[in-house]
Amino acid sequence: MADQLPNTPILDELEKGTWPSFVKEIKLAAKNSPMSRDLLGLLEQSYEEKIGHWKHGGIVGVMGYGGGVIGRYSDLPEKYPNVSHFHTIRINQPSGWFYTSEALRTLCDIWDKHGSGLTNMHGSTGDIVFLGCRTEALEPIFSELTEAGFDLGGSGSDVRTPSCCVGPARCEWACYDTLALTYDLTMHYQDELHRPAFPYKFKFKMSGCPNDCVASIARSDMSIIGIWRDDIQINHDEVTKYAEGGMNIQRDVVGNCPGKCMDWDGKELKIENSYCRHCMHCINVMTKALRPGKDRGACVLLGSKAPIVEGALLSSVLIPFWKPKPPYTDLKDMVERMHDVWCEEGKARERIGEFIQRVGLGNFLEECEIDIAPEMVAHPRENPYIFYEEYYEEDDGEEDEDGE
Template identity: 55%
Template sequence: MAKHQTPLLDELEKGPWPSFVTALKQQAETKPECWDLLGQLELSYKDRITHWKHGGIVGVFGYGGGVVGRYSDRPDLFPGVEHFHTMRVNQPSGMYYSTQHLRAMMDLWEKYGSGVTNMHGSTGDMILLGCRTESLELMFHDMTHQLNQDLGGSGSNLRTPSCCLGESRCEWACYDTQEVCHTLTQKYQDELHRPAFPYKFKFKFSGCPNDCVAAIARCDFAVIGTWKDDIRIDQDAVKKYIACDPAYPADGGAHKGRDWGKFDIQKEVINLCPTHCMKMDGDKLVIDNSECNRCMHCINVMPRALRPGLEKGATISIGAKAPILEGAQFATLVVPFVKVSKDDDYETLTEYIEKIWDWWMEVGKNRERVGETMQRVGLPTFLKVMEIEPLPQHVKEPRSNPYIFWREEEVPGGWERDIVEFRKRHAA
């Protein structure tokens, strides 16, 4: 395949940063289709429209998801990307790979595909970019039989569950994110590979409120670690932070090499508390835990002095999405605290999940995420479906509607019954 002139893309090679253009040119030395990939992208920059054709369902036998079809609308100019399908590969929990496994995966991808990868996609999968239709089954067969490696999710199905490193590396983790992620991935194989939902559905599991996988912003069912009791305080360590002891650097030494000046607990911790629940009482740090919203800022700044409480679990928030047109929305808090335990095979979580699915598959519109369905029907209706009593944590802001409407079964009698009868008469 001929090399294409790419003056616009060449501009992206200038400057001090690594460039994907340079990497693709290097890959094109052994995989000539990458020249056509660069050529088509150059044409897209010039025409200011994409030249990936819409439509065309492609996949592997027995799976409705896992492969994203990509076809060029200019195969006459760029035959190497006439078919350039994406394969989504289900990553291990926490993205722990052995070098042996990675090398074996890359050997297969060099054999059957373009060799271009995205490590990792925003959902979490290992993304393999560029495979012809006739090579998909061969790649899938060798990947599953030789490496025991499965495809992830794509389309209107459960997308590949994703989690943070959890208890394997992080001292703040409030539950075992990797175990939950692995267990539910195995449990919901059918939902993962055979699209049956109105639209995509994502799980993400963060071990603590730092939310390192951005669950609250990007997924339909966010399980974010938290604690129910008081933040643990080591007052001696607090004093050492205030005294700027070299063994107690603020932020855990994350800014080592730069002089940020003397540590000021009032300025850098107490004044930045979003709920103003902290103060110094003499040389003691005092926290009003009833006002704490678990933002983690104080713990991150003074990790040797403050730790999460011992009564650990998770918060469940539902309905995040980040569409381009309507704008992003965070997930809505639905369950403030739930125990996350392997003892019951995570039955509490799966009950919530399946209750959502049963309802959403019945009332959700085509290409409508759970969060959009919740917005359409209203949070009170959704809480009723979930059989959850409304809590103060569910209230985003005081309501502006001055009218209160009661269901008849909620009215005990007396003047309240008269109101109901009055409304019935006037409704007619």
């Protein structure tokens, strides 16, 4: 069977080295899949010519849904007939990406039966990604997926599949139940997930602590990051053990603290918690000695995006401290108000972060009935970029009295 693989000298270069290779995986799949075989040929030609040979399909999907399928057609259908259609399917992943082996086998069986057999576990949105099928296979795949308890994820101008870190299921730093919130938001926004109605995409990502393992602060319109608001818990005996074990606490912990809030006199570690920036560095380094505080919740941030239409943005603080409690009605009400304002005034392909930059955060917050907080800063330790109207009104009055 190996002789039937196309000659791919350029792609073969990508098999070298000790790291995983997508070429190796496609070749493996190509032993049983004509689609994967043609994909190798098409890809080699693209690399030779430095031209992509994919066309974007804009209509393909399953009945009733506006998201979940990304249409792809090759512009060389005669030469590579098996990848003439090569649509991608996004499937809503379980919160935290936990599967039983049976569920994985079910997914693979469905995909081997109807598609190329190539998957991406997982895409950058967090979804399970099935790469490459024909248009006529979409409905049967959807039908079998739903029968197995899966549903399509988001694509287009909709709520994208909410995604989260493993949270309290496997991580002791989790400050709230990211899995529960993700599942709840996924179920609550089913309509918005499957029926695009926004100016552009909207992503939720939930991280259990400021380590932000799902990089929500950079990759989601709404980043919900676990945080604590009391003091870091210190086990002094364990601190002593780290010191006795050879750790240079002054250099590796205190010296790397961005808030300069720690002090080590060689015997005792002290933390001035009001200066702590919750960067997690000390906790990550001294895992047995330090823990997040006990008063835990989440910080809700808004506005990050990758540089597509305009430049990249990081999320900035919207709610400095929020106690996530099911059914999370307070968060959902706020999100609904934000969506209303954005849908009403947002331009086509304008992410909510760009919209806020255009109209101004103060105006946005006022329209969404969200209280201003001093933590809403452009960068840590910088001045708030919000103007308090009352403050200016008082100033105006003083100026009048002084006759200036």
